[in-house]
């Protein structure tokens with residue numbers, strides 16, 4: 001039996017609700033299949049730990065994770081602790097420390113979900129956004145001069161490297177080639193940002209030459225938001241910088257109906273370090289303790305984790321179960337217009353998985 | 358009689374179609390009112406001039422403009438000439454040279470226009486986006502090292518100054534206070550961009566203290582795109598950096614139904630230099646010579662120019678005429694689902710203005 005060693009990091013807020021739900025679903029899948037199993041280990045890293053110890057995770061946290069096949073992450077963020085601590089000392093420390101340079105975010109309008117677009121537009125949403133996840137606007141570089149004085153200057157520096165662009169562009173091209181439409185949109189803003197973004201264009205133009213069968217077009221990031229809402233059916237795979245893709249993927253997830261649905265993979269494509277899978281909804285302060293967090297984002301992230309672990313069949317079964325739950329519409333959380341609790345959605349998915357087998 | 362001295366810069370592509378239309382409408386307004394008039398002077402600056410002379414505008418172009426009360430600008434951009442020439446040597450040279458630091462972009466779903474959002478969401482769009490227009494991500498700063506080598510690095514530097522943030526934030530607060538809802542959303546991304554954007558937050562937090570009656574909230578730029586599509590009615594006035602507002606305003610204009618409608622004012626609020634008014638659609642290569650460019654963006658920009666010139670009544674009359682044209686729906690260009698030509702929309706607006714008086 002194949003065994004997969006998974007690090008669970010529920011993190012903050014509703015992270016633990018949805019990771020608990022996701023783990024139940026993963027166990028149900030493994031039990032029903034029989035061909036594989038999981039060894040889970042859970043870590044209490046996050047804002048509560050920071051309050052107790054002054055650290056979001058132990059100093060050797062990133063190294064501890066190297067021993068796992070994958071990381072299943074809940075959420076991070078706390079109203080009392082600044083983002084530069086919660087985010088940079090946990091989630092970004094892991095992504096950057098393990099060189100998970102390709103962030104992948106699929107968006108689809110799941111069956112029976114009402115998005116904000118007119119139905120004839122919304123039903124065309126079927127996108128994968130590839131986000132450069134290791135450099136660019138999130139390099140953390142910059143500084144301030146004349147602090148506090150009238151002449152103060154603050155600088156944020158976006159850092160792009162040829163190697164960093166090359167690898168994520170190649171990854172995006174391969175991903176786009178694996179999808180039926182073989183279509184990639186490269187997003188840029190080199191008309192305004194005339195140095196690093198021009199390098200981005202040059203390197204991408206060079207990499208895509210290796211994929212002659214790929215249908216490539218280019219968009220400025222501002223125009224891309226327009227295209228997502230006015231001509232959603234013309235988009236398939238999208239490659240964008242760390243910040244541009246952050247914005248485009250939040251928009252994509254809103255257009256799919258709810259932040260509670262979105263899933264992310266932070267991939268280290270060469271597999272020398274583990275990849276990390278997480279719902280995109282964040283810690284959801286307003287939902288804490290209510291038991292109504294939408295677990296679908298965590299389930300969809302589990303689908304991506306199963307694919308990465310080579311369990312394609314189990315991944316497909318779980319995705320089908322998610323789609324059946326939204327199609328039936330009886331076990332939907334309040335963000336999707338229903339009244340179900342997290343546990344009821346989880347039970348519905350597990351019920352479907354058990355009936356499948 | 359009050360006379361306003363206006364510099365016309367039709368620029369590239371459909372710029373001349375819509376500026377010609379806008380000038381006719383302005384002349385009709387002045388003629389009907391009698392209390393004011395225009396002295397127009399037209400400049401042939403743009404890509405054709407670049408092809409002839411190697412310059413988008415004369416070396417003393419910016420200084421020439423100082424003598425005018427306002428600038429009415431068409432579009433710039435040419436498929437044969439790189440953006441860093443067309444854009445930076447004309448439009449950005451004027452905006453930055455005349456210190457037009459506040460870019461203002463109103464968005465509304467005009468009567469009878471179908472936007473991409475479900476009608477119950479779309480009808481709530483009534484926003485003004487204030488874009489910092491003089492620094493930030495458009496400072497042009499940055500560079501490249503190890504050019505062409507595998508270890509190449511490219512840097513784009515966003516430059517924020519205390520003075521630059523202070524003045525645009527104050528402008529946005531005053532604008533928000535002048536609107537019925539007295540509501541401002543300050544957009545940031547300081548959780549990821551930890552130097553200049555943190556200065557942005559600090560300075561904005563300080564400026565808004567001077568406006569105790571203002572209802573202020575803060576959003577991350579990624580979450581802001583969500584809010585625009587999922588809860589449009591909760592948004593009124595928005596302040597964002599040069600790049601963030603570029604993205605948000607393109608999205609806003611798409612949500613209002615067509616890029617052909619959007620209007621912009623590049624304001625020098627202290628009035629020591631002229632301000633510039635322009636439709637946001639750009640040079641529209643695919644529409645050149647067809648005579649079907651939508652002039653409404655140029656008309657709406659003329660409304661903003663009239664307001665800036667102190668002709669509030671004429672501005673209101675023109676806006677009412679634009680709304681009557683879309684409401685009647687008989688003179689709409691193809692981008693709005695109609696079959697009218699630029700000239701027919703113009704004639705319809707002029708006809709309404711003449712019947713008003």
Ligand SMILES: CC(C)[C@H](C(=O)O)[C@@H](O)C(=O)O
Nearest residue numbers: 087246250280282548549579
């Ligand atoms: C929490 C925030 C810093 C993060 C990001 O900007 O990357 C989030 O928006 C995301 O998209 O995962």
Ligand SMILES: CC(C)[C@H](C(=O)O)[C@@H](O)C(=O)O
Nearest residue numbers: 191192222444603607637639
């Ligand atoms: C043409 C382009 C550089 C410009 C910008 O990015 O400012 C445009 O998108 C705009 O919004 O006016």
